[in-house]
Amino acid sequence: VAVMESLFLQSPDTITVLCTVGVLLVFYVLFSSFANRQIKEPLGPWPLPVIGNWFIFYVKVGLTFYTFFFFFVMAFISAFKEVWTSIYIPLVVVFAGHKTIKQALVHHDAFSETEVPQIIQDLKLTHGKGFDPAQPVNNSVSNIICSIVYGNRFEYDDPIFTSMVERATQNSKPLGCPSMQLYNFFPRLFSWLGVRKQLVQSAFVNLSNMKTLIKDLQDTLNPGMCRGVVDSFLARKIQLEESGNMNSHYHDDNLLVTVSNLFSAGTDTTSSSIRYGLLLMIVLVFHLQERVQEEMNRVVGSRQVWVEDRKNLPYTDAVIHEIQRMSITIPMILHQTPYTFNPAHFLDEDGHFKKRDAFIPFSAGARACAGESLARMELFLFFTSLLQHFSFTPPPGVKEDELNLTQNVGITLSPSPHKRCAISRV
Numbered sequence: 048v049a050v051m052e053s054l055f056l057q058s059p060d061t062i063t064v065l066c067t068v069g070v071l072l073v074f075y076v077l078f079s080s081f082a083n084r085q086i087k088e089p090l091g092p093w094p095l096p097v098i099g100n101w102f103i104f105y106v107k108v109g110l111t112f113y114t115f116f117f118f119f120v121m122a123f124i125s126a127f128k129e130v131w132t133s134i135y136i137p138l139v140v141v142f143a144g145h146k147t148i149k150q151a152l153v154h155h156d157a158f159s160e161t162e163v164p165q166i167i168q169d170l171k172l173t174h175g176k177g178f179d180p181a182q183p184v185n186n187s188v189s190n191i192i193c194s195i196v197y198g199n200r201f202e203y204d205d206p207i208f209t210s211m212v213e214r215a216t217q218n219s220k221p222l223g224c225p226s227m228q229l230y231n232f233f234p235r236l237f238s239w240l241g242v243r244k245q246l247v248q249s250a251f252v253n254l255s256n257m258k259t260l261i262k263d264l265q266d267t268l269n270p271g272m273c274r275g276v277v278d279s280f281l282a283r284k285i286q287l288e289e290s291g292n293m294n295s296h297y298h299d300d301n302l303l304v305t306v307s308n309l310f311s312a313g314t315d316t317t318s319s320s321i322r323y324g325l326l327l328m329i330v331l332v333f334h335l336q337e338r339v340q341e342e343m344n345r346v347v348g349s350r351q352v353w354v355e356d357r358k359n360l361p362y363t364d365a366v367i368h369e370i371q372r373m374s375i376t377i378p379m380i381l382h383q384t385p386y387t388f389n390p391a392h393f394l395d396e397d398g399h400f401k402k403r404d405a406f407i408p409f410s411a412g413a414r415a416c417a418g419e420s421l422a423r424m425e426l427f428l429f430f431t432s433l434l435q436h437f438s439f440t441p442p443p444g445v446k447e448d449e450l451n452l453t454q455n456v457g458i459t460l461s462p463s464p465h466k467r468c469a470i471s472r473v
């Protein structure tokens with residue numbers, strides 16, 4: 048009452064100003080709280096005025112400057128615009144469309160006959176000694192993309208291939224660093240950044256390698272034979288040009304960027320998930336690895352694993368899903384991630400695999416991962432085949448709990464480099 052009395056004793060100007068501010072504040076709170084509620088997207092916790100609900104995000108890596116900055120800018124922009132896009136590479140690729148690429152990727156599982164046996168052979172050559180799995184896993188998953196895109200796999204010591212893989216995997220960290228985030232939000236202001244110039248230079252080398260590979264395919268194009276995505280693209284381009292359509296999206300620049308995007312999107316993501324999965328098998332509970340191996344022994348035995356085996360391996364499938372939940376490979380897709388690894392999240396009471404609709408590691412909707420089916424196949428085939436042939440342990444003298452689960456933060460989250468041993472089981 049005293050406050051109200053003192054308020055009304057003020058001059059009319061002060062009261063008008065205070066009332067206006069008060070009304071505006073009430074409007075703002077109501078508007079910012081209710082406006083977003085009309086969106087039919089999954090809703091988050093009730094947002095607070097001004098700061099919204101960004102604070103509830105808790106990324107496993109902790110509230111670093113990066114996550115703080117990222118969510119602050121997201122919250123700031125979202126206050127003005129409901130729908131907006133942040134793209135990491137300032138180029139939009141239209142490959143009419145998403146479905147075409149997805150189909151091209153889904154129907155290729157021949158790699159289980161090449162890359163899987165190759166990595167098993169490479170790991171056998173370590174003779175149970177400590178090794179860092181990054182390179183063999185990166186090589187295998189990159190080569191799968193190459194087989195699909197170019198219709199041809201590379202030898203692992205091919206200099207063009209090793210250079211492309213190295214750049215695709217090493218660029219993840221600088222691409223996700225705070226200064227690159229600044230550049231992504233304000234490209235005109237921050238185009239001078241050294242890290243950006245470095246990335247552009249690196250992308251330039253990869254693009255020129257890819258250009259050479261595409262040129263070779265173009266020179267040997269045979270309309271009766273489709274070797275991969277590049278051939279399909281070129282065939283469609285020629286078809287459209289012959290019918291007089293010179294303005295389609297099927298042009299050389301689009302082909303180059305599509306090829307490059309598939310290569311970078313499909314390498315570090317899958318490789319990091321596989322490596323983190325193997326690390327979890329060692330660090331968490333050793334029995335977990337044994338339970339997967341026991342199910343594998345019972346269902347698959349010593350024959351080669353096939354994608355169709357997945358439906359008969361519910362426990363293994365649940366473990367792979369749980370690995371993806373824990374690893375948060377793409378940090379923009381956040382799951383509730385308590386620090387307990389529990390495959391039961393994906394199992395019903397009878398031990399059957401249970402799909403969780405809320406679990407969307409590949410995002411959803413029109414911009415969801417174009418390689419989801421391929422990635423699922425890769426995760427399943429590599430994980431199962433590796434555990435079928437090897438048991439993974441820490442290197443001699445290192446205890447399980449001494450291995451570091453902290454991930455490197457970049458555009459993807461990847462396990463920090465460390466050695467482990469692959470002990471042959473067969």
Ligand code: HEM
Binds near residue numbers: 415
């Ligand atoms: C475990 C592995 C993978 C995970 C967790 C993953 C996750 C994702 C996510 C969350 C997005 C959406 C990003 C956004 O919102 O902008 C995405 C996009 C994309 N992914 Fe994957 N991905 C994986 C593997 C792959 C593979 C193997 C490929 C295939 C070559 C691939 C190709 C793409 C492409 C082309 C896009 C862009 C789609 C578009 O914008 O239309 N990804 N991925």
